[in-house]
Amino acid sequence: MTSTPPVTLEDVRDAAARIEGVAHRTPVLRSRTLDSLAGAEVFLKCENLQRVGAFKFRGAYNAASRLSSEQLARGIAAYSSGNHAQAVALAARELGTTAVILMPEDTPRSKLEATAGYGAQIVTYDRYTGDRVALGEALAAERGLTLIPPYEHPHIIAGQGTAALELIEEVGELDALVAPVGGGGLIAGSATAAKALLPGIRVIGVEPEAGDDTRRSLEAEGRVSIPVPRTIADGLAAETPGELTFSVNRRLVDEIVLVDDDRIRDAMRLAFERLKTVVEPSGAAALAAVLAGLPKPLPSRVGVIVSGGNVGAQRFAELLGS
Known part of the structure; x- marks a missing residue:
């Protein structure tokens, strides 16, 4: 007997109705330069422009x-x-x-x-x-x-899934959705919405190389704990996936890919210099993966969640070596 999932597309749609007019419906950014570099059509869901500067x-x-x-x-x-x-x-x-x-x-x-x-x-x-x-x-x-926990709650997961819901409503068909993974709430909600709306879509999670607890957990088919990660992507520095989020992600996430801090810096730099948008390290992880051609092979139409932009001017300059 199949158990009822903790979050459904209906929950995500209910969350969308509840946050309407309070949260921003963030823009989707396109760039011919980015498409050329990635070798794919890339659609950036800019949650760095959300209220508080992040999807949270x-x-x-x-x-x-x-x-x-x-x-x-x-x-x-x-x-x-x-x-x-x-x-x-x-x-x-x-x-x-x-x-x-x-x-x-x-x-x-x-x-x-x-x-x-x-x-x-x-x-x-x-x-x-x-x-x-x-x-x-x-x-x-x-x-x-x-x-109110950061990810271990159905209402949190459903709320985060509204980012993917909006993206798909705006751009239509996507071959893949790429999102960063910390505790797993964003990708759990996003995968719930994406797989229900586009059954053939691949959902790809991105973790920093130093913090691959979800990748290890999926490979082990059970939650794995790692030492506290040391990475510039502080928002993704989780030691173990959430129990609730992992129960969703082990069913719906197709693959986890890893990016190192240098690739994250490169993605931040490209977003700033070529796309004219400021992205924090955690928010740049999914973009970093796509620029690295991950997953391989990279599908033709790729949605990327740029999850946040909360980085101060001094820290931003330090990270990019200015």
Whole structure:
């Protein structure tokens, strides 16, 4: 007997209706230069232009907007390396409640400042010695807050899937959809929408070479843990896939490809110099893969989710060696 999937296309469409008018319907960017370099027609879904500068606002608002009035009155909590933090902080402000966010001490300053700017209280921890899930759950319990996890929740996954839903609604047929993989929420939601709308599409996940926990888990047919990854793509630095997200991704994701930090830098540089758009390291991972011709062979029409653009000017210059 086939079990019911935790997230369906109907859930993604319901999330799309809920975030309409609150989240941006982000543009799809085309470039003849990019097509020539990739050897394919490439369609970039620019979530770097989403509110808070990343796709995370989709899922955060979808989840937070479903809380009861009593839960909203008490406030919400989250743990995040940056983009989910900003997303929950903004969702809280939009819904008239407060947010407390647990963030790593080494989170890029631009993300710390942006999260605080949306009105959230920030509590920091050491990502290399602390368990953020345990710390986040303890923080929420201690203060009586509702915890909104970054990816381990059906409403989060469904919300993230609206990015792929919009992309396919706009461009039609695609041979492949390429998305970055951290905890797995974005690709789980995207794969749910894409496979339902385009049954023949290949869904390709991209991880940094230093953080290939999902690739290893898919090969092992079970969740694998790795040491805390050290990569410029801080938003993809997961130690193990989420249990819920992995249950989706092991069914729907066709392949995981890896890119190193140098390829990510090259993708950031190309996006800035040739496409005139700023992309953070994690957000550039999927573009980096396509520029490297991954997966091989690269299909003819490829959708790429550019997942975020939250990088400060100084950090951007440092990464590109200026």
